[in-house]
Amino acid sequence: MAPARSILLAGLLALAGCRSFDPVVEDPPPFADRVQAQAAEGVTVSCAVPTRAEAEALYGVDLARFGIQPIWLEVDNRDADDRFWWLLPAGMDPHHYSPTEAAYAFHADASSLAEEIEGHFRELHFANPVPPGSKVSGYLLVNLDEGYKAVDVDLMSREASRSFTFVFVDPDFRADFTRVDLDAIWAPEELVHLDTEDELRAAIADLPTCTNDRSGESEGDPLNLVMVGERREVFAAMVRRGWHATELITRGSLWRTVKSFLSGSRYRYSPISPLYVYGRPQDFSAQKARGSINERNHMRFWQTPLRFRGREVWVGQISRDIGVKFTLKSPTISTHVIDPDVDEARRYLLEDLAYSQTVVSVGFVRAQERVTREAPRFNLVGDPYFTDGHRVVMFFERRPVALDAMRFLPWDDPGKVRILTEEAAP
Amino acid sequence: MSRRAPRIAAVLGPGLLAGLLGSCASFDTPPPADLGPVRSRAVEETDEGVRAAAALLTSDELLATFGLDLEARGVQPLWLEVENGTDQPLFFIVTGLDPEYFAPLEVAHLHHRRFSGDRNRRVDEHLAALAFDNRSGILPGEVRSGFVYTNPSIGTKVVDLDLLGDEWATTLTLFVPDPADAEAAARRSTIEARFSSPELVHLEDDAELRAALADLPCCAQDATGEHVAPLNLAVVGEIDRWVPAFQRRGYRYTEVSPLSAFQRPQDAAGRRNARWVDAQPHVVRFWQTPLRFRSLPVWLAAVETPRGGRFAREPDSREADADAARDDAVVDLLYCQNLARMGFARGAGCAASRARTDGVRVALVFDERTIPLDEIRFFDWERLVDIPRPSAP
Numbered sequence: 001m002a003p004a005r006s007i008l009l010a011g012l013l014a015l016a017g018c019r020s021f022d023p024v025v026e027d028p029p030p031f032a033d034r035v036q037a038q039a040a041e042g043v044t045v046s047c048a049v050p051t052r053a054e055a056e057a058l059y060g061v062d063l064a065r066f067g068i069q070p071i072w073l074e075v076d077n078r079d080a081d082d083r084f085w086w087l088l089p090a091g092m093d094p095h096h097y098s099p100t101e102a103a104y105a106f107h108a109d110a111s112s113l114a115e116e117i118e119g120h121f122r123e124l125h126f127a128n129p130v131p132p133g134s135k136v137s138g139y140l141l142v143n144l145d146e147g148y149k150a151v152d153v154d155l156m157s158r159e160a161s162r163s164f165t166f167v168f169v170d171p172d173f174r175a176d177f178t179r180v181d182l183d184a185i186w187a188p189e190e191l192v193h194l195d196t197e198d199e200l201r202a203a204i205a206d207l208p209t210c211t212n213d214r215s216g217e218s219e220g221d222p223l224n225l226v227m228v229g230e231r232r233e234v235f236a237a238m239v240r241r242g243w244h245a246t247e248l249i250t251r252g253s254l255w256r257t258v259k260s261f262l263s264g265s266r267y268r269y270s271p272i273s274p275l276y277v278y279g280r281p282q283d284f285s286a287q288k289a290r291g292s293i294n295e296r297n298h299m300r301f302w303q304t305p306l307r308f309r310g311r312e313v314w315v316g317q318i319s320r321d322i323g324v325k326f327t328l329k330s331p332t333i334s335t336h337v338i339d340p341d342v343d344e345a346r347r348y349l350l351e352d353l354a355y356s357q358t359v360v361s362v363g364f365v366r367a368q369e370r371v372t373r374e375a376p377r378f379n380l381v382g383d384p385y386f387t388d389g390h391r392v393v394m395f396f397e398r399r400p401v402a403l404d405a406m407r408f409l410p411w412d413d414p415g416k417v418r419i420l421t422e423e424a425a426p
Numbered sequence: 427m428s429r430r431a432p433r434i435a436a437v438l439g440p441g442l443l444a445g446l447l448g449s450c451a452s453f454d455t456p457p458p459a460d461l462g463p464v465r466s467r468a469v470e471e472t473d474e475g476v477r478a479a480a481a482l483l484t485s486d487e488l489l490a491t492f493g494l495d496l497e498a499r500g501v502q503p504l505w506l507e508v509e510n511g512t513d514q515p516l517f518f519i520v521t522g523l524d525p526e527y528f529a530p531l532e533v534a535h536l537h538h539r540r541f542s543g544d545r546n547r548r549v550d551e552h553l554a555a556l557a558f559d560n561r562s563g564i565l566p567g568e569v570r571s572g573f574v575y576t577n578p579s580i581g582t583k584v585v586d587l588d589l590l591g592d593e594w595a596t597t598l599t600l601f602v603p604d605p606a607d608a609e610a611a612a613r614r615s616t617i618e619a620r621f622s623s624p625e626l627v628h629l630e631d632d633a634e635l636r637a638a639l640a641d642l643p644c645c646a647q648d649a650t651g652e653h654v655a656p657l658n659l660a661v662v663g664e665i666d667r668w669v670p671a672f673q674r675r676g677y678r679y680t681e682v683s684p685l686s687a688f689q690r691p692q693d694a695a696g697r698r699n700a701r702w703v704d705a706q707p708h709v710v711r712f713w714q715t716p717l718r719f720r721s722l723p724v725w726l727a728a729v730e731t732p733r734g735g736r737f738a739r740e741p742d743s744r745e746a747d748a749d750a751a752r753d754d755a756v757v758d759l760l761y762c763q764n765l766a767r768m769g770f771a772r773g774a775g776c777a778a779s780r781a782r783t784d785g786v787r788v789a790l791v792f793d794e795r796t797i798p799l800d801e802i803r804f805f806d807w808e809r810l811v812d813i814p815r816p817s818a819p
Contacts, residue, residue, distance in 0.1 A: 066737070067703070084811055090758035094675065095698075095706045098750045101735030108739075129811055143703040154799065156760065161800035322532040337535065344529045347560065351521040354590070388561070402798065403588065404595035415515075415562020 021113045023060030023120055029072065030054050034171075038164045042079040046137075048072045049149045049168040058139075060120065066105045068097055069144040071151055074137035075130045082132040083157040091154035091163075093142035099125045102141045130155075147175040147245025150236035152399065165399055167232045167239075175245045176272070177284035182231065185283065186305045193307050197363075200228075200308050201411055204365045204393060207304060207315050211275035213380055220275050220380035221338075222368065222387055224346045225299065225316040228308050229358075229396025237356035237396060243286040243299075246272050275380070277302045277315065296321045296336070297345065315391075320345040340376060342385045343414065350392050354406060360397040363409030364390045370417050388417035453537075453545045455552050459491035464505050467605070471598040475511035478587050478598045480504055484605045493552065499536045501528055502578040504585065504602065506558050507571035514591045515563030520574060522588035522597075528575035530557040564589075580680075582610050584673045597796065599670045617693045618665065621716045629719045632805050635662075636771050638717055638724075639787055644776040646685035646692075646711065646728045654744060655685055656775035656783045658752040659727040661712065662719050663792035671762035671792050676700055677710065683742070687713045687726065704736050708755050722791070729755045730781075748781035749815070756788050760802065766793035769805025770813070784813050 031054055037046040049071055052064045063069065071092065077085050089096045099121035107114045126138030153164040169175070194200045204226050211220040227234050274281035282300035289296055299318040306313035321336035339345060353359050368389040371377050376384035390412060468481035482504060488496055496503060504523075510516050520527050534553045538546045558572030576583075583602040588595060603610055629635050639660050645653035661668050677696035684691035692711035699705050710729040717724035731751040732738040745751060752774075759765055768790050775783035789805065 088757050088760060090754070090761060094758055094761070095700050095703050096754075098735065098754065100745070100747060100750065101731075101737065104734035105737040107734070107737075131811070156799060158804050159800060159802070161798075320529055320532065322529070322535045339529050339531050339535075341529065341531050341554075343561065344531070348521065348529070351519045352525070354519065355521065400798075402595075402796075403590065404796075405593055406590065406595075408592040413562070419561075 021060045021116060021120075024057045025124075026058075029058075031072070034168070035072075036166050036168070038166070040162050040164065042077070042081075043085060043155060043162050044076040044078070045153050045155070045164045046074040046076075047151055047153065047164075047166045049151070049170070051170060051172050053172070059124070061106045061117065063102065063141070064144055066102075067144045068102055068105075068141050069149070070124070070139040070141055071149075072137070072139050073126055073153065074135060075155065076135045077130045077132055079132060079157075083160065084129040084131055085155045085157050085162075086128045087126060087130070087140075088154045088156055089140050089142075091152050092140060095143060097141040099141065145239060145244065146170060147173045148235055148239065150239035152236070152240065163399055165232065165236045167235050173245070175284070176282070177245075180280075180283050182283060182303065185303045190305045191307050192305050193310075195309060197409065200306070200313075200393075201363070201365055201409075203306050204313075204391065205367055207306075207367070207391075208277050209368045211277055211300070211317055211380075214274075214276055216276065216279060218380055219377075221317045221319060221385065222342060222389075222391075223277065223315050223317050224342060224367075224387065224391045225301075225314075225318055225349065226365070226391050226393040227301070227314045227316065227396065228393065229311055231312060233358050233396040233398060234314070236399070237353050237358040238286050240356045240358075241288075241352050243288050246285045246287060272298050272300065275300055275317065282316075283314075297348070298336075299349070318342075318345045318349050319385075320348065338379070338383050338385065340373075340384045340386055341419075342387050343390070343419070346390075346392050350394065353394060354403060357400040357402070358396045358398070359394050359406055360401050361395045361407035361409055363393045363411040364414050365393055366412040366414075367391045370419065373419050386419050388414045388419060390414040390417070453493060453549050453552075455548050456490060456493040459487070461491075461505065463487070465507075467603075468505065468507070469600050469602055471600055473598050474596045476516065476589055476596055476598065477509040477511065478600060479507040480583075480585050480587075480600045480602045482583060482602055482604050492556065494537050494549070496533065496575075497578070499533070500578060501533050501536070502576050502583075503556075503573040504576050504583065505571070506574055506585075506587075507569065508564055508587070508589070509569045510564045510566055512591065512594075513566050514594070515565050517563050517590045518558070518560060519588040519590060520558075520560060522586055523574060524576040526577055528577075530554045530575065533575045579604075580678070581607055582614075582679070584670055586670060586674065599666065601666065601669075614665070617714060620693070620714050625716045627717050628721070629717060632769075632807075635717075635719050635724075635789070636769070636805065636807050639771040639789060640773040642715060642717075642726055642773055642787075643687050644773060645779050645781075646687045648685060653776060653779040654781070655711075655728040655730050656748050656752075656779060656781055656785075657687060657713075657726045657728050658748065658774040658783065658787055659710070659729055659755070660771065660787055660789040661725040661727055661792070662722050662789060664722060667764060667792040667794055668725070668790075671759065671764050672696055672710070674762050675758050676705060677708075680709075682709055682711065685711055685728065687728075688715070693725075706754060706758075707731050707735050707738070708751055710755065719791075744781065746780065746782055748775065748783045749786070752786075752788065756790070759790060760799060762792075763796050763798075764792055764794065765790055765802055766795070766797055767791040767803045767805060770808040770810055771805075772808070784815055786810075786813060 031048045031050050035046050035048045055070050056062045103118035103121040106117050124139045126140050130136045149168045151166040155162045210222050272285040283303050285300040287298040297320050299316050301314045301316035304313045304315050319338040322339050323337035370389045371386045373386045376386045464481045468479040470479040530553045534550045537549050556573050558574050564570050585600040587598045646655040648654045676698045678699050680697040682695045693714050694712045696710050698708045710727050712725045712727045715724045715726050729751050731745045732741050733743040733745045771787045772785050774787040775785050
């Protein structure tokens with residue numbers, strides 16, 4: 001099918017003076033080949049995320065300038081119960097933008113076009129409800145995430161709900177995980193397939209203990225995280241809790257990091273220096289900015305050759321940044337002072353992801369000897385750390401998993417290990 | 427002047443010197459503080475075998491306990507005690523209380539000094555020792571207490587405590603007063619005791635409530651008496667049920683300009699906050715009514731946004747399309763986890779008002795139970811699909 005191009009609101013150029021507003025609505029949309037669809041009990045949801053350039057053409061203005069991103073959705077209601085379904089924008093982003101509000105951002109640029117812009121935004125917007133037997137499509141305006149975008153779609157009817165989760169990778173963002181082909185890290189013959197929880201537990205205890213430097217000779221931070229699940233659920237859980245993708249270290253991203261270091265501001269996608277496991281740098285990393293770059297939590301993950309009931313098993317490392325110092329050991333010149341209590345950061349992540357509604361069970365596996373507070377070890381940039389020697393194992397499933405449905409596996413108990421030598425175990 | 431100068435220098439000099447070299451860099455671990463007064467004013471809740479108590483400290487108590495000025499660094503320690511009366515170990519989820527809480531050694535790091543290894547180690551040990559120990563589960567029968575290092579709140583701190591067991595969870599909500607704000611408790615009891623029992627109107631069935639809601643005032647008025655904000659929400663429930671619900675969705679107590687309904691300014695108001703992005707700029711004002719639905723107080727509220735929302739150039743202007751803010755706020759509140767029932771009644775807005783509205787007043791009934799999205803029940807009143815929307819501008 002040849003794309004039928006219709007140019008809306010052409011001729012406004014004359015009215016606009018030095019500004020112009022000519023959005024281009026294409027049918028089919030330019031992202032047609034990236035549309036994902038999921039169905040549940042008679043309701044089919046299709047979803048796509050336009051790139052920044054596509055969104056700018058469609059809306060006629062650069063939404064990303066104000067941190068706004070459109071999501072395209074289509075709901076096809078073939079529900080046997082003849083119900084109206086309502087799409088809940090707050091489930092996708094509690095702080096989404098109404099078309100009126102988003103249009104207002106451009107009033108100052110083009111006040112003579114204010115009404116046209118608002119009218120166009122309203123026309124593109126997804127309009128509830130979805131009546132029985134019909135199909136409704138349109139856009140919702142949410143806060144911009146670069147790199148990857150997780151889209152939670154909740155539909156509600158009287159005493160009924162349906163939940164869907166989509167994950168999209170931005171084809172234009174140079175995220176660190178685009179450097180590797182996550183589907184081909186291990187050759188099929190290298191994979192280790194595990195079926196029972198006991199086998200998994202033993203295999204997790206045998207995973208590498210710590211990160212290394214490039215040569216593999218020096219040991220760094222302990223690998224204290226394990227995640228088991230579909231990539232889609234794991235990524236979505238992190239995005240839902242405010243973890244962001246990481247930009248590859250490039251001249252541009254370095255400059256943005258240095259600027260945020262100097263100004264104390266947030267740069268949500270700052271590069272994270274490489275550490276090594278299996279002789280390769282992290283497959284992906286994620287970070288959550290807090291007050292400033294000095295206060296940031298970041299983590300790195302590597303795909304292991306383990307497959308538990310067909311699902312990928314990732315091993316990772318998390319630390320809580322509590323300050324910053326200069327170093328020549330990192331290409332970003334600065335490095336973070338980490339909270340030496342690395343178990344605290346591990347517990348923080350578990351708690352944080354428990355609220356993502358996707359963690360179905362949790363266990364702890366002892367992976368190394370305890371390191372006490374009086375005799376700490378040091379990571380590759382010389383920061384001390386101590387630990388009870390456990391790694392947390394989180395199993396991810398489809399949303400929503402309620403907090404009171406989370407299972408604790410009867411594995412090891414980190415609470416029995418004390419980090420002060422004089423402390424007695426409870 | 428000149429004669430006194432040397433004396434001042436003589437007095438200030440050693441002090442200054444001591445200040446520069448010593449006192450600001452020194453840290454002596456304070457003796458264990460008497461937490462008796464803190465304990466005795468702690469607020470307490472018990473549910474499903476779990477007892478929790480919490481209190482905030484005055485500035486003096488904080489200095490005496492920590493030996494450091496934590497407040498100056500933007501940290502508000504919350505004293506917390508949990509007693510586990512269940513038969514399994516329980517984990518307390520700190521991120522539920524404050525997603526950006528501070529780790530003990532992080533707070534310590536904020537108070538570190540250069541070249542003071544010994545001193546810094548003492549600071550570390552002291553702050554770690556006072557922290558609520560969360561390294562292991564709280565065992566059956568155990569009572570555990572300590573401080574959680576939170577971000578400061580204004581006024582009463584609403585504390586959601588999530589405790590997790592194996593396939594089991596409970597939430598306790600505590601309203602912890604700020605001892606520095608003695609008037610807060612008085613304000614609250616004034617609001618709660620606004621109506622005496624002869625004034626109360628008791629309603630039992632759904633139709634009565636629908637009719638009573640339709641008869642309440644349509645709009646809140648500004649100082650000139652103009653009808654400016656449709657009263658588009660009716661909140662049903664005890665304060666302790668609906669305040670946490672709004673709080674979970676990011677609303678925080680704020681001072682906002684007074685609007686008038688029932689011939690008085692709002693009883694309470696809130697504005698949305700967000701952690702990682704700019705918050706939706708919803709402002710909501712509440713008035714208690716004399717209505718009681720199945721003995722629960724009924725509150726009337728107006729939710730609105732400034733014209734232009736987050737891009738507003740005049741924050742005091744009002745969005746003419748009043749329904750958008752109401753719809754966004756209501757959909758968002760569906761996620762508060764304790765909304766039991768909702769319904770669409772009439773009565774909001776009027777022809778005299780500048781705000782365009784479809785006239786719908788959304789009733790929200792809050793419960794103490796955790797209620798998932800698909801268990802929220804509906805009043806059999808209006809159906810949204812039947813209500814014509816005012817035309818877009």
